Amino acid sequence: MSISDKRIAASRANGAKSRGPISARGKAISAQNSARHSILANTIVLEGESTERFTALLEAFQTELMPETELEISLIENMAACRWRQMRIWGMEKAGLSYAVRRQSASNHEISAEDAPTRTALAFRTLCDETRSFDLMNRYETRFDRQYSRALQRFTELRRRREPRDKAA
Numbered sequence: 261m262s263i264s265d266k267r268i269a270a271s272r273a274n275g276a277k278s279r280g281p282i283s284a285r286g287k288a289i290s291a292q293n294s295a296r297h298s299i300l301a302n303t304i305v306l307e308g309e310s311t312e313r314f315t316a317l318l319e320a321f322q323t324e325l326m327p328e329t330e331l332e333i334s335l336i337e338n339m340a341a342c343r344w345r346q347m348r349i350w351g352m353e354k355a356g357l358s359y360a361v362r363r364q365s366a367s368n369h370e371i372s373a374e375d376a377p378t379r380t381a382l383a384f385r386t387l388c389d390e391t392r393s394f395d396l397m398n399r400y401e402t403r404f405d406r407q408y409s410r411a412l413q414r415f416t417e418l419r420r421r422r423e424p425r426d427k428a429a
Contacts, residue, residue, distance in 0.1 A: 304341050306348070314344050325415065328422075335415040342408035349401045353394070360387050 300318065301311045318340040327333045360383035365372040371382055388394050 300337055300341070304344055309348070314340070317344060327415075329418075332415055332418060335411045335418075338411040339408050339415075342404040342411065346401055346404040346408070349397050349404070353397050356387060356393060356397075357383055360384075 301314050305311045305314045318337065321336045321340050322333075325332075325336055327336050357380060361376075361379045364383055364386065365379060371379060374382070384394070
């Protein structure tokens with residue numbers, strides 16, 4: 261089980277404790293989730309990726325954070341998209357390294373005789389020296405992490421500002 265699977269499972273466990281949206285507005289928004297999830301997934305998920313896993317990630321965020329307004333929902337969608345894209349970058353990094361290891365091992369007997377960490381280090385060095393792919397992946401990973409963090413911070417600020425009104429009612 262990967263870290264993202266564990267997070268999804270933890271979010272689902274937390275969500276199981278929830279009683280769902282309380283307000284009529286929250287209930288109306290929740291009723292539209294499946295249509296929204298489908299549209300967003302069709303926009304974010306690439307061919308060969310799992311729409312179900314993306315939808316599970318999005319639902320886990322929604323279950324844990326329980327958005328009640330359109331703005332809160334859009335922030336959570338942004339968070340899920342950023343997280344998904346970040347995980348995609350991680351997958352691309354792994355695939356790129358694995359490919360470079362295989363390619364170098366096939367073309368150089370000396371390298372193929374090395375242990376796996378050494379072969380990976382040599383492939384990493386080659387990719388960094390000969391291409392900009394790792395620099396770009398690092399930049400995009402940082403960008404998606406920053407966008408995710410900003411959306412979560414904005415969500416938290418909105419929720420905090422609304423709480424005093426909710427408690428007064």
